[in-house]
Amino acid sequence: MSDITKQSLTELVENIKKKKLSSTDVTKAFIQRSEKSSELNTYITDDFTSALDKAKKFDQKPNLDLKLPGIPMAVKDLFCTKNVKTTAGSKILNNFVPTYESTVTENIWNEGAILLGKLNCDEFAMGSSNETSHFGNVQNPIDKNLVPGGSSGGSASAVAGQLSPITIGTDTGGSIRQPASFTGIVGLKPTYGSCSRYGIVAFASSLDQAGPMAQNVKDCALLQEVISTYDSKDSTSINFKRNHYSKELTKNIKGKKIGIPKEYRVDGMPKEIEDLWQKGIQYVKDCGAETIDISLPHTSYALPTYYIVAPAEASSNLARYDGVKYGYRAKGENLIDMYEKTRSEGFGAEVQRRIMIGTYVLSSGYYDAYYLKAQKVRKLIKNDFDEAYKKVDAILTPSTPSSAFKIGEKTNDPVSMYLNDIFTVPVNLAGLPGISIPAGHDTKGYPLGLQIIGKAFDEQNILNIAFAMEEKINFKNKITDWWIK
Amino acid sequence: MSIDLKTIKHISKLSRISVDEKRAEKLADDLNSIFEFIEKLNELKTDDVKPLTSIAETTLKFRSDEIKSKNIREQIIKNSPEDNEDYFVVPKVIE
Numbered sequence: 411m412s413d414i415t416k417q418s419l420t421e422l423v424e425n426i427k428k429k430k431l432s433s434t435d436v437t438k439a440f441i442q443r444s445e446k447s448s449e450l451n452t453y454i455t456d457d458f459t460s461a462l463d464k465a466k467k468f469d470q471k472p473n474l475d476l477k478l479p480g481i482p483m484a485v486k487d488l489f490c491t492k493n494v495k496t497t498a499g500s501k502i503l504n505n506f507v508p509t510y511e512s513t514v515t516e517n518i519w520n521e522g523a524i525l526l527g528k529l530n531c532d533e534f535a536m537g538s539s540n541e542t543s544h545f546g547n548v549q550n551p552i553d554k555n556l557v558p559g560g561s562s563g564g565s566a567s568a569v570a571g572q573l574s575p576i577t578i579g580t581d582t583g584g585s586i587r588q589p590a591s592f593t594g595i596v597g598l599k600p601t602y603g604s605c606s607r608y609g610i611v612a613f614a615s616s617l618d619q620a621g622p623m624a625q626n627v628k629d630c631a632l633l634q635e636v637i638s639t640y641d642s643k644d645s646t647s648i649n650f651k652r653n654h655y656s657k658e659l660t661k662n663i664k665g666k667k668i669g670i671p672k673e674y675r676v677d678g679m680p681k682e683i684e685d686l687w688q689k690g691i692q693y694v695k696d697c698g699a700e701t702i703d704i705s706l707p708h709t710s711y712a713l714p715t716y717y718i719v720a721p722a723e724a725s726s727n728l729a730r731y732d733g734v735k736y737g738y739r740a741k742g743e744n745l746i747d748m749y750e751k752t753r754s755e756g757f758g759a760e761v762q763r764r765i766m767i768g769t770y771v772l773s774s775g776y777y778d779a780y781y782l783k784a785q786k787v788r789k790l791i792k793n794d795f796d797e798a799y800k801k802v803d804a805i806l807t808p809s810t811p812s813s814a815f816k817i818g819e820k821t822n823d824p825v826s827m828y829l830n831d832i833f834t835v836p837v838n839l840a841g842l843p844g845i846s847i848p849a850g851h852d853t854k855g856y857p858l859g860l861q862i863i864g865k866a867f868d869e870q871n872i873l874n875i876a877f878a879m880e881e882k883i884n885f886k887n888k889i890t891d892w893w894i895k
Numbered sequence: 896m897s898i899d900l901k902t903i904k905h906i907s908k909l910s911r912i913s914v915d916e917k918r919a920e921k922l923a924d925d926l927n928s929i930f931e932f933i934e935k936l937n938e939l940k941t942d943d944v945k946p947l948t949s950i951a952e953t954t955l956k957f958r959s960d961e962i963k964s965k966n967i968r969e970q971i972i973k974n975s976p977e978d979n980e981d982y983f984v985v986p987k988v989i990e
Contacts, residue, residue, distance in 0.1 A: 509970035603951045616950055642958065646951050714933045725910065732911070734983050736974035745986045750913035762912055763925055769910045770898075770926070783936055785946035790939070792947060824925055825932050841950035 414439035415572040419481065419629035422575055426472075426479050433472070433480025436575075437465035437524060440482050444526065444573045449893040450549045452564045452573055454487045455495045456527035464524045476522035477636055484574040486565045487528035488535055489515045489620070490609040494525065498611040499533040499543035499561075502731050502738045502756030512609025513641045514578060514620045521636050526574055530564030533758045534728065535585055535613045537561050538830040539820065542760040547817055550593055551889055552856055556814045559589030559830075565623050566593040570887060576624045576633050580610060582617045583716055584810075584834025587846035590623055591809035591859025594848040594887035596630045596876070597623045599834075601866045602841035603648030606641035614723035615646075617716075617838040625887075627847065627877045631655040634869060653870040661878040664698035668875070669802035673709035674833060676811060682852045683808045690806055690849055690860045690879070697878040702802055706794040711787050712836040713828060718771050718784035719839070724761075725768025731756065763824065792840040799865050804872055807833050809846040809859035833861060843869045847876045848885040855888055898926045 414436055417425070425431040441458045461482055468480040490496050490508035497503045511519075519525070532542040540548040540563025548563040550556040551571035558567040562579030566589035569577050579586040581599035590597025598621045605620040612618065622633035635656055640649040670691060675684070691701050733739035733752030740755045742748030757765070771780035798805065811832055820827045837844040842863055849860040860879070864872035903923050907914040914922065968981070977984040 506974055509967075509973060603953075642956070645955050646953075648951055648953060708939075711936060711939060714935045717929060717933055718936075729911075733976060734985055735971075737976070739976035742986060745988050746911070747913075748986050749911040753911050754913040757912065762910075762914075763922065763929075765910050765912065766903075766906050766922060767926060767929060770902075770906050773906070773909060780933070782946055783941060785948060786941040786944040787936055787939060789944050789947035790941070792950075825928055828929075828932075 415443045417575070418625050419575045419632060422481060423479060426481070427474045433465040433468040433524065434462070436480065437461055437482040440526060440574060446894050447571060447573055449895070450551060450567050450571055451546050452529055452548055452568045452571065453484065453527045454497055454499070454530050454545045454564070457494055457525050458527065461524050461526050468522065468524070473522060477632065478518065478521040478523040480522055480524065481575060482524045482526045483518070483576055484526040484529050484568055485515055485577055486531050486562050486579045488531055488580050488611045489578065490611070491515055491525060491528065494528065496528065496611070497545070498535070499531045499545060500757065500761070501544040504544070504738060506736050508609070510609060513606035513639070513643060514610070514637045517637050517639055518578070529568055529577065532561035532563065533761050534611065534724070535561040535580055535582055536724070536760050536764055538584070538588060538827055540564065541817065541821055542758055544758060549893060550814055551893065552593060552814065554892055555817050556856070557592065557817055559592035559814060561585040562589050562623065566590055566595060566597070569593070569595045569623050569625060570889065572889070576622065576629055578620055578633070578637060579623050580618055580620050581838065582613050582720060583838050584831040586621045586623060587809050587834050587844060587859070587861060588830060590846045591848070591857065592814035594857030594885065595623060595625055596627055596845065596847050597621065598630050598634055598845045598869070599837065599843060600634060600638060600869055601843045603646055604638045604843070604867070604869065606639065606644040606647050608641055608643040612727040614720040615727060616723060617720060627873060627880050628656060628659060630845070631659050631873045650867050655870055655873055658870055659877050660874050661697070661881060663694070663875050663878045666699040666804065666875065667802040668694050668699050668701045669704035669798050669805040670701050671704050671706045671709065671798070671805060671807060673706050674807045676832060679811050683811060683858065686850045686858050686860065687808050693879045693882040694806060694875065696882055699875070701806070704798045704802060704805070706798060706836070708787065708790045708794050709836060712791055712839055713832055715784045715787045715791065715839060716835045717767065717828060718780050719788060721764040721768035722772050722781050723768070725765045725772065728761070728765055788839050791836055795840045795842060803865070804875055805863040807861045807863065809833060809861040813852045813854065813856035813858055837863050842866055843872055845872050845876050847880060847883070848887065849883050850885070851888070857887065898923055898930065
């Protein structure tokens with residue numbers, strides 16, 4: 411079967427369960443395609459040999475009751491994987507081999523999946539284009555020299571390019587949804603507290619959340635079902651009744667009230683994004699849902715708030731990289747000199763910039779003016795959503811203010827890079843779930859996404875809306891295999 | 896507000912990241928443009944707003960103080976850049 415890598419997760423699971431395909435067939439197919447795809451630079455570390463061994467072992471004694479029986483998949487290199495190098499896209503972790511497994515990846519292996527390798531990402535997940543990785547930028551399978559978005563750029567590229575049937579990323583300000591939108595795939599950022607943060611390299615702990623990335627909504631629902639578990643090892647993990655997201659998936663969204671926030675109509679937004687949004691509104695209406703104009707008045711304050719809160723938490727989290735316990739160490743004349751040189755040589759420019767911002771806003775004399783102020787505005791942003799959800803069940807917006815841009819186009823202007831996340835950041839600040847689904851193409855033929863934002867713990871509802879819309883949209887990703895050698 | 900080179904040097908010291916003159920100038924430019932963007936928050940009156948300190952709004956759970964990982968010294972030391980089997984080695988701190 412030559413078209414194995416074109417199959418969705420759901421199809422692969424079914425074919426393995428019906429014994430039409432073995433795990434070895436599937437694993438081999440994805441390894442072969444991955445090996446021909448080095449130009450995309452999606453992998454930081456591959457684990458192909460070990461993956462094939464695991465697939466063979468699975469086939470000898472297949473447990474077909476599992477949710478991901480013998481399914482190979484690569485994951486973002488921000489998840490600690492026992493005995494497999496985990497770099498977070500940074501030089502400072504270039505030689506780090508975890509002695510433990512993240513809860514989210516452990517959940518995946520427990521359901522029968524097999525690790526293919528670790529996927530490229532922005533350094534410590536700080537970036538919107540995958541250009542800050544120490545291991546080089548990632549190519550978007552849609553077109554040469556186009557960014558795949560970030561920070562889960564390798565993950566998005568791997569799914570869109572069919573190097574991995576599904577994957578997991580992390581989303582702190584849009585790092586799953588924005589790259590999903592740029593590459594024409596589906597990406598879900600779950601409610602804060604839904605997926606354990608244990609074993610994920612920390613960026614901003616009050617915002618970080620792992621989530622699934624997939625070719626379609628059903629695959630995304632199945633993976634969310636696997637990764638979302640209560641975990642006592644993460645003190646912010648929340649014990650709520652989790653749905654069987656894939657089993658309970660329905661296209662019946664009749665009578666659902668969908669909010670359309672006027673503040674997301676930002677200055678300078680291209681007409682094609684506005685047109686896409688209008689189409690989206692028509693699609694949900696065609697599905698029997700009702701749209702209601704709403705207001706989220708503090709939307710324009712979300713990005714400035716994020717660029718205080720996230721760097722502040724990052725500066726604190728990244729204090730652990732001192733060249734002593736693990737990671738890169740530079741030679742120094744004394745202990746302090748060693749710290750300063752290690753961090754100067756080990757961190758890239760964007761990470762240093764954010765540590766500096768964070769250190770500044772938390773420093774003596776500036777804490778009240780910046781950090782405390784940001785926490786107060788964060789409350790106002792959350793209140794906006796709380797108010798809106800008294801009237802609506804979900805909110806529909808564009809995922810990003812533009813389609814994917816060229817590599818190098820925004821690297822010299824941090825603020826213009828940050829503006830990419832204008833529609834995704836408010837969702838993280840309020841701790842809500844959000845899903846990006848591919849909804850159309852711009853004039854250049856690049857994919858564009860729509861975002862559905864839900865109430866806290868209401869993943870099932872936004873998955874259902876996405877599932878219903880997906881059928882109406884009938885999106886086809888334009889993948890030409892231009893990079894295949 | 897403007898962040899000058901002296902401030903950059905101060906933050907770099909607090910952050911334990913050494914920065915040379917050329918990089919310091921670039922950082923000052925970058926941080927100034929970022930803070931110009933952040934200043935937008937001052938448009939909002941927030942005197943009566945309670946800061947959001949926890950998004951999950953749950954209280955932290957207590958757990959019993961039990962040792963769950965035993966004999967993991969080797970694992971802990973494994974990734975250190977320099978060690979002498981039992982300890983992390985750092986440059987001399989006491990003269």
